[in-house]
Ligand SMILES: [Ca+2]
Ligand SMILES: [Ca+2]
Ligand SMILES: [Ca+2]
């Protein structure tokens with residue numbers, strides 16, 4: 001019953017948020033475009049971009065501009081290798097793609113790996129510490145000639161942004177887990193040097209971004225290009241309970257990345273999977289994946305109770321590492337530090 005309430009509240013909150021935005025009034029009047037039709041346009045634009053632009057990457061270990069990437073159009077007769085020329089390359093940079101099944105289509109989500117990183121990979125619901133630049137892609141046809149262009153809408157260049165991937169667009173959730181974090185060293189002047197972090201670029205069709213809604217500075221139906229650096233991350237533990245109609249964090253002591261039963265690096269909700277798909281990360285098959293389910297096996301005893309040592313009262317993780325509770329977060333080390 002609590003699970004139902006949680007989704008109901010989420011649903012109501014979503015409706016309220018969307019009905020408060022003036023921009024969405026226009027979106028309601030114009031019928032939303034067909035996903036498959038829009039995707040075909042987006043894919044063509046993205047592949048045209050990949051085939052007609054080249055990259056320049058700064059190699060400057062330990063400095064803020066390390067792995068900065070700029071994109072330049074190849075002029076007629078230009079000999080620079082296009083981004084597309086790195087497709088499935090055995091050396092870096094590598095242009096790779098992921099197939100994402102959503103909206104009854106299979107999206108091809110391209111991403112460029114400049115460097116993989118040396119640390120651990122976040123799951124799709126962990127918090128990433130990242131600097132990034134976002135551009136939207138536009139194709140304007142004038143006198144029958146199509147012209148691709150990009151417009152920067154956001155940039156975090158210096159202080160890394162802490163982004164809980166749960167609240168971010170699908171493209172981010174798909175691509176960040178393909179990268180690893182780096183080494184972060186505090187300097188005597190209070191600054192932090194980052195080395196050997198993962199760095200890349202993702203080319204996201206609008207259906208895996210903001211689609212018809214757009215965002216403040218992003219037009220509706222925009223494909224997005226994000227260049228990013230993954231410096232660090234924080235593991236999270238996501239379960240909720242509902243108290244007096246309000247969702248309250250109720251972590252079970254098993255970090256969400258440990259609730260990835262099939263080990264593919266991702267935990268998805270029912271809504272994020274194709275209709276009718278079996279969720280590999282939902283033990284009791286009740287429609288709530290383990291990372292949001294306070295009773296994974298559905299036996300009526302909470303997972304948290306099941307993994308608490310009855311003699312010491314300590315919670316043990318899958319790996320028998322003592323955990324500690326600080327505020328609403330459970331941390332993996334006994335010093336209660338994130
Ligand atoms: Ca958990
Ligand atoms: Ca999984
Ligand atoms: Ca479940």
Ligand SMILES: [Ca+2]
Pocket residue numbers: 295296297298299300301302303306
């Ligand atoms: Ca149980």
